[in-house]
Every structure is written in C-alpha cells, then in structure tokens.
Amino acid sequence: MDNLGALESLLKSNMNKYAKKxxxxxxxxxGFIIREDNSVDYCDCILxxxxxxxxxxxxxxxxxxxxxxxxxxYAEDQDGSYxxxxxxxxxxxxxxKENEGRGLIFMGPPGVGKTxxxxxxxxxxEEKYKIRGLFYDVRSLxxxxxxxxxxxxxxxxxxxxxxxxxVLKAPILVLDDLGSEILTxxxxxxLTYIIASxxxxxxxxxxxxxxxxxxxxxxxxxxxxxxxxSNKKQRSEIQISSKNMFEKNGPExxxxxxxxxxxxxxxxxxxxxxxxxxxxxxxxxxxxxxMFGEDRRINKSKKTKES
Ligand SMILES: [Zn+2]
Numbered sequence: 306m307d308n309l310g311a312l313e314s315l316l317k318s319n320m321n322k323y324a325k326k327x328x329x330x331x332x333x334x335x336g337f338i339i340r341e342d343n344s345v346d347y348c349d350c351i352l353x354x355x356x357x358x359x360x361x362x363x364x365x366x367x368x369x370x371x372x373x374x375x376x377x378x379y380a381e382d383q384d385g386s387y388x389x390x391x392x393x394x395x396x397x398x399x400x401x402k403e404n405e406g407r408g409l410i411f412m413g414p415p416g417v418g419k420t421x422x423x424x425x426x427x428x429x430x431e432e433k434y435k436i437r438g439l440f441y442d443v444r445s446l447x448x449x450x451x452x453x454x455x456x457x458x459x460x461x462x463x464x465x466x467x468x469x470x471x472v473l474k475a476p477i478l479v480l481d482d483l484g485s486e487i488l489t490x491x492x493x494x495x496l497t498y499i500i501a502s503x504x505x506x507x508x509x510x511x512x513x514x515x516x517x518x519x520x521x522x523x524x525x526x527x528x529x530x531x532x533x534x535s536n537k538k539q540r541s542e543i544q545i546s547s548k549n550m551f552e553k554n555g556p557e558x559x560x561x562x563x564x565x566x567x568x569x570x571x572x573x574x575x576x577x578x579x580x581x582x583x584x585x586x587x588x589x590x591x592x593x594x595x596m597f598g599e600d601r602r603i604n605k606s607k608k609t610k611e612s
Contacts, residue, residue, distance in 0.1 A: 336361040337471060345474040347437050362431075363440045368424045384525035386597045387418055393559025393594050394422055398429045401436070406507030406590060409561075412516050413596030416603060419513035422594075423479045426511055430477060438477035446472065446480070447492050473502050479511045484578035493580045504586045512587060518595055521571040525597045528560050562595065564588030 328334045332348035336357070339345050351357040359369050382388050390411065397409055409426070411419035423440070430436040453465035472478060480496075488496065503510055518524075564572070564587075576584045 408509040408591040410512040416600030417598040439475035440479045442481045485515045561592035
C-alpha cells in the first residue's frame with residue numbers, strides 16, 4: 306500500500322509539472338504578449354526553440370527549411386526575375402530600419418516563388434534583427450477572424466481581439482495571395498481595416514498577389530535581367546548555401562517599381578480586385594517586384610511523374 310501511495314504521489318507531481326509546463330502563465334498559452342504600449346511580441350515560452358517560433362509566426366511547415374531548397378529555385382530561374390526578386394529582398398531587409406514602414410508587393414503568376422520569397426523576408430528579418438513578423442494567407446485570416454466572431458461573442462471576443470491585435474501590431478505582416486479574386490464587401494471591409502490601421506501606424510506589409518504580367522504587356526526585359534550577361538554575373542555574385550544564404554556580394558540592386566510605374570490597365574485591375582482604399586494605401590507604401598515564369602509546382606510534379 307505504501308508503495309502504491311508513493312507511486313500515486315509521484316504520478317500526481319509529474320502530472321502537475323506537465324500541466325504547469327503546458328500552459329504558460331505569462332501568455333496563457335497563446336504564444337504572444339501585448340505590451341503596455343499596445344505593441345505585441347512573442348512570449349519567452351515559445352522562443353526556446355526555432356520550431357515553436359516559426360509556428361507562432363504562422364509560417365507553414367513546408368517553408369521551415371527554406372534554406373535547403375534555395376538552390377532549386379535558382380536552377381529554374383529562366384528569365385532572371387527570381388534572382389532579381391531575391392536581391393530586392395536582401396536590399397529591403399538590409400535597409401529595413403531606414404524604410405519607415407515601406408513594404409513589398411510580389412506580383413506574378415502562380416507558382417513562381419512569391420510566397421517563398423515573402424517568407425524568406427520574414428526569416429531574414431528574424432535572423433538579422435530578431436524582428437518577429439507574422440505570416441497569413443488572406444483566406445485563412447478571414448476564416449479565422451470569422452470563426453472567432455461567429456461564435457458566442459462574449460466568450461470569444463477576447464480571442465478575436467487577440468488575433469486582430471496580433472495582425473495589426475505585428476512588426477511586419479505578410480498577407481499571402483491578396484486579391485486573387487475580387488473581394489466581397491465584407492472581406493474588403495476587414496482587410497481595409499487591417500491595412501488602413503497599419504498604414505496609419507507606419508507598420509510595413511508584404512503582399513503576394515497573382516497577376517499574369519504578360520497580360521499587361523509587362524515583360525521580363527523590363528526587369529532588366531533577361532538572360533543577359535549581367536544576369537549571369539549577378540547570379541554568380543550571390544552565394545547560396547544554407548550557411549551563408551543571406552550574404553550578397555556586389556553592388557547591384559534588385560529592380561523594384563513604384564505604383565506610378567504600373568500601366569494604367571494594371572492599376573485599374575488592382576483597384577477592381579482590392580478596392581480603391583486598399584490599392585491606394587498599398588500603392589503609396591509598397592515597392593512592386595515583378596516575377597515571371599512557369600508554375601514550378603506543376604513542373605515539379607511533372608518531373609516526379611517522368612522519373
Ligand atoms: Zn508564454
């Protein structure tokens with residue numbers, strides 16, 4: 306009986322330890338805290354491992370080991386626009402602190418690496434300055450917000466507000482796949498609120514959006530790199546390996562475009578998809594990065610089938 310009692314108390318104390326470990330007192334298990342000045346930061350409890358940090362930044366698991374697959378993208382960069390976009394990201398991060406809230410918009414057809422590079426920007430900012438941003442696919446963000454507001458308001462208003470605060474106050478926010486379809490009025494309202502609030506706070510946003518630029522008569526030559534000798538030179542100047550993936554030699558800058566540079570037909574389609582108030586704010590605060598090429602996800606599955 307004594308042995309059994311000892312075992313029981315041992316089990317109980319272990320269970321208590323486990324329970325204490327499971328829910329963090331500081332953040333109540335949410336992984337982030339809201340400071341007195343209303344800014345948000347990740348709680349110490351999730352910073353103990355890289356995996357939990359990436360999870361809290363909402364980065365999909367597929368992209369956690371991004372450094373290991375960087376080479377594959379370069380090998381398939383036919384027109385140089387991926388290399389250009391990559392260099393533009395390095396420039397952006399290196400000047401992040403002087404940027405004063407400026408953001409980026411990756412614009413191009415599906416499967417050319419827009420999401421990839423937007424996440425790479427987050428990882429690089431984390432690596433370089435310990436700035437911990439937040440990733441959200443636009444559709445999931447809207448669903449998550451709706452699911453929290455749709456239930457018992459009283460019970461869930463705090464989780465709704467927490468998610469919204471996190472999105473509004475993250476030091477940098479990626480909105481993946483914005484405006485691939487025309488937004489409904491309700492979704493437009495949510496997104497306008499988020500984008501306008503961040504605009505007022507001068508908090509940067511990185512956007513990816515699907516546009517087939519060729520349809521607007523924008524061609525790879527306009528990025529200025531298309532299979533030219535300087536493109537090859539630039540590529541050789543970037544050292545890619547998981548150890549020094551963030552290093553860039555050489556003075557060349559990635560080519561980015563301003564809202565004023567966009568053809569009128571593209572501007573009016575942006576307004577049509579996103580609404581005037583989102584398009585104008587993003588146009589004012591973001592640089593546009595043009596991307597071209599074939600859908601690498603489809604190519605990849607083709608190759609797998611052939612081999
Ligand atoms: Zn915590």
